[in-house]
Amino acid sequence: MAGNADQQKILELQQELQKLQKLQAQGNPFDTYQTSLTTRYCSVEMSTLFSQRSRHSTWRKLWLGLAESEKALGLEAITEQALDEMRAHLVVTDSDFEVARIEEKKRRHDVMAHVHAFGVVAPAAAGIIHVGSTSCFVTDNAELILMRDALDLLLKRLAKVIRNLSAFAMEWKGEPTLAYTHLQPAQLITVGKRAAQWVQDLMIDLENIEQVRNGLKFRGAQGTTGTQASFLEIFQGDSSKCDKLNELLCEKFGFPGCYDVSTQTYTRKVDLVVANAVAGLGATAQKICGDIRHLAAWKEIEEPFEASQIGSSAMAYKRNPMRSERVYSLARELMSKPASFANTLSDQWAERTLDDSAIRRIDIPETFLLAEAILLGLDNISNGLVVYPKRIQARVLEELPFMITESIIMKMVAHGASRQDTHEEIRVLSHQAGSVVKNEGKPNDLVSRIQRTEFFKPIWSQLDGMLRPELYIGRSVEIVEKYCGAGSPVEKKLAPYMKYIAETATAELNV
Template identity: 50%
Template sequence: MSDNAVYENPLISRYASREMAQLWSSEYRSQLWRRLWIILAECEQELGLPISDAQIAQLKKFEKQVDLEAVQAYERRLRHDVMAHVHAYGDQCPDAKGIIHWGATSCYVTDNGDLVLIRQGLEMVQRRLASVILKMSEFALKYRDLPCLAFTHLQPAQPTTVGKRACLWMYDLVLDLQEVEHRLSSLLARSAKGTTGTQASFLQLFEGDHEKVRKLEAMIATKLDFPSSYAVTGQTYPRKVDAQVMDALSGVAQSIHKIATDLRILSSRKEVEEPFEKDQIGSSAMAYKRNPMRSERMCSLARFVMSLQSSAAQTAAVQWMERTLDDSANRRLVIPQAFLAIDACLVLMENVATGMVVYEKQVAKYLAEELPFMATEAIMMAAVAEGADRQEVHELIRQHSVAAGLEVKQEGKPNNLLDRLKAESLFDKVDIDQLVDPVAFVGRAPQQVDEFLSNIVGPIREKFGDQAGMSVEVNV
């Protein structure tokens, strides 16, 4: 049967980066397990167990040479994935076969391995988030003072600037970055805890020497580059940790979905567009279409990640007593795919942030259509300052606003409110054109952009710098 005759995961074949896909590969995970067995043997030898240098050397020789076909053959017979790996490794290392996995339970490799993979996955997400923020900051700076129509309730509201809106997008991502960093700093090793977390097997190995068991646990955590290990566990590390990691990834997905949705709305208004390539086709039937494909894909993938959040929460909730195995198949699906999908979202988001196009005249047109209504309070205050009766002015503006609004909505005519007011003698002393300068209505938006880029984005740029440059080609 050819590869094309069976289902392929589109996260691998279409969306995620090669880097993230390789992290969750069977080959990398298998090599990681072997590294864990080597670490266990080294620590046990150092603490006095009869393990020779030659045995450890043999383990190291075949650390990267995993015969996955041999593993699969063993698993078909043994129905146990970890023991299949132990036997396959032992076949390659006959002198060390007897000390592989000595004193350990399966979760020694599966859980410690997963914690290393989660850490590396979060580090990739961290760098991609930083990269997106830094790329988007360039866009925000460029359009820091370009007035545009703002929306509340998806209805026209007081103006803002294009750059300020981008800062709203970035700040959500900054908060996500802080949460990812918190999760990274909180990760610990499971280390050597034994079958139900009591370390009974290791206590037996060291003939009742509690101090050596404690040292073994600490030494393994150090070799894995974790600050320490979880204080107590059952058979597994707390599945609460998975739920917390998924919360963080879901948070990134929520932010990306919001940004991409905004871009889709702006694209429909022809104000801002994502990159559109020279030969890109928007529709098989409507040749003129410029669909926001990248933003739509981000929303689709982000929605998938958000849906996975509940699965990890439910898994944590049903870990009866010291552990149930109904976590296994679920985690094999949920954790890697959440990382792969969020990676794909961030790759797309960086691509879009780098190439967003702003149609300034279209932005100005939409703002000009609504600005007369927004300027009426300033016009009223100016007229009163010149001696007009406030209530009389208010009523006159109200009447003309209603009439102008009806013409716009019912007859499709341009907004003529300003011309109507200019024709009224009450406003003869008021410079209406000056009062409707869009720049006068954006408040401190440009200064807020400057301050945000300096105070919030600046430290991110300083921390990540060149590390954040992880641009990869957007897949099909």
């Protein structure tokens, strides 16, 4: 009986192993590494854009566009039947991927594997797919298409964040708050004025990303080293047809033109320029979320915090700024990307080396996935910021006696006192009051000290009226209104994005 039990146990273990192997073969997400960018932080839209199906289907569209253009320019070997079969199979199916996988295992060349897979489902086109081209016709042009579409998505998401924060700035434009230089209390600003500074940095990012997006060009059909020699042969030495081929391709794929000079690839300088613009967003996001984290520590402003959300597994009272911390963390990685692109560019010996391939398969998608994850986080944060005016006012009043000292000096000078003498009297009393706060834990008593010091008798009657925070915010309200209000630079810049903003709900985060 014991032997039968052992055999049964072995059989059960074998069955469990078979189940596990089957799950692994099917790509069960719990059994293989998954990037948190696509499973946790980014939208389906951006994740899909950089998927293998999207990339390789784009290759097929490029091969079709090339064939159509070559036929239009007189290449008789390309038939309508071939084009029709290509058009019918532009989306790469699971079975197509399997055919390509088997072929790549034999050929060790992913582009030729997919040429073969396309030819299997479009047999009339099998002999003309990719004619005249090098691999970079599909790889590089596809990357330019994907980057352009990704930039368009980033711009819309960025515009929404700017809209959120500009509305927040206008709502709180008049709320006095402590400003900080060296992270020490400085002259007052307003809650809205600080937010307007965040908006301006994001606006610079928007303009930079728009510029690189609008400046993107196509690689086009350039041949193996960028001389178009193969196409010149196809068109029997007619250079005008080589130019016309690229004009047709740019028209089909929505680019203003091709880069004037190519090697085997488009210059990797383009990737670096794009990465610099996108990574600038990371620096801005880290600055904004750093400010929010400080404000949360001071209990002045908090990011959204849901009713059942847990801040700490041990300290139940905590309301950790986890959204801002996430954005801050992702921004750190995004800001590191330009260095990688710079290294790739600098190592492209002569007309091209393949050491750009593996790293760009990682760097290009991750740059855009990171940027989108950051913007989704900022959208969620900026659309639900919680302000605590009473706490802000209390902190202002703790420091306000120090803030009015400059005005006191000006008023004393108006009464005939020496500025230098007044400054020294204020300095001594300020340090005494600061010592009381720091060493004794008592309230700031600077004003009462001034009221007891005979030197300041000419302005004693004015001191109580000076303790109004709104007197010390300068032009904060006007600055916010001019930059974020009606007819402002922000309003004008966001005009093309308003339809998207109006139709898009605030991003929900996986927390």
